[in-house]
Amino acid sequence: MTFAHDVEDALRAAVALVNSAEEPETLTTTGELAAFFSHHGYTGRHDGTAAELAAVRELRPELRALLLAPRDEAVALVNGILAEEQAVPRLVRHDALDWHLHAVGDDEPLARRIRVETAMAMLDVIRADEHSRLAVCADETCEALALDLSRNRSKRYCSATCTNRNAAAAYRARQSV
Template sequence: MLFTNDTEEALAAAAAIVNSDVEPRTLRTRDELADFFRDLGYTGRFDGGDAEFERVRAIRPRLRELLTADRDSAAALVNQTLVEYDATPQLVRHDTHDWHLHAVDADRPFDERVSVETALAVVDLIRADEMSRLSICSADGCEGVVVDLTRNRTKRFCSTRCANRSAVAAYRARRREHPHA
């Protein structure tokens, strides 16, 4: 583990929200958002209505900007987010989770909690000078965000689908170059 669990989980969730707007598109329905909330182990308020659904989808460009920013720009975006949502980081322990940071109450809207949790996760990357852990997918034509938490920094694709597509394309190119090999 390179970072704390809550940092890694927040980064993965933010990337999933951003990548929901990249083919294949996800978070297209309120039910998909409810599954996302449950599958990623979120706690706290979840209304599940149309307004919440639209607010979560509306934060995608801002999360993308934060996850693809250089270190100095990311710091400014983090500070802006924490001020905007009147976030006050505090250590909390709940359910099966040991001490970790929350900066807004659990009854705040889901999109606000995601925004602030992402900002707090990026704080760890900025402080550790590890913004290079975030990148854009290497697959041709894909704009998905990649969160690389591997020790050797080898993650290049946003999904298994993109990795497989790239591998098949490379295989076919090699076969065209050397058809009898």
């Protein structure tokens, strides 16, 4: 199952945001927020203030809970977010992107847009019953999230660092036998 580009982009951004709370913590400055905004292709309002940074950082626990919630619990969380934010989906096309969904205006605060875009992306995850694509990293020492968008569902680790650490440990274990 491949998701629409906007769904994949929103999931990648949400996972990156949630993982920014892991050690070493990132997204601690307005400069890092600006880089996050740019890297994940956000458009529209970006204040670049400490208040905006704080509001985005405050989303991390809620998004983590949403991304890891079992399917039926995720439905309640998504419905709650969309109702609370009074999200009204509409098709838009901008920049180099083809038609995709937005559910709040581009002039809304960034934290609100991230929250709604993540909930909208989770709609497709729920409808496709693809929750297995979101999990905690398989590294026993890591609590970050891993997003698996591969065809063969082979991604188990959150980053190359965790992948390499576990591959090296497995290699050493095989060599010691």
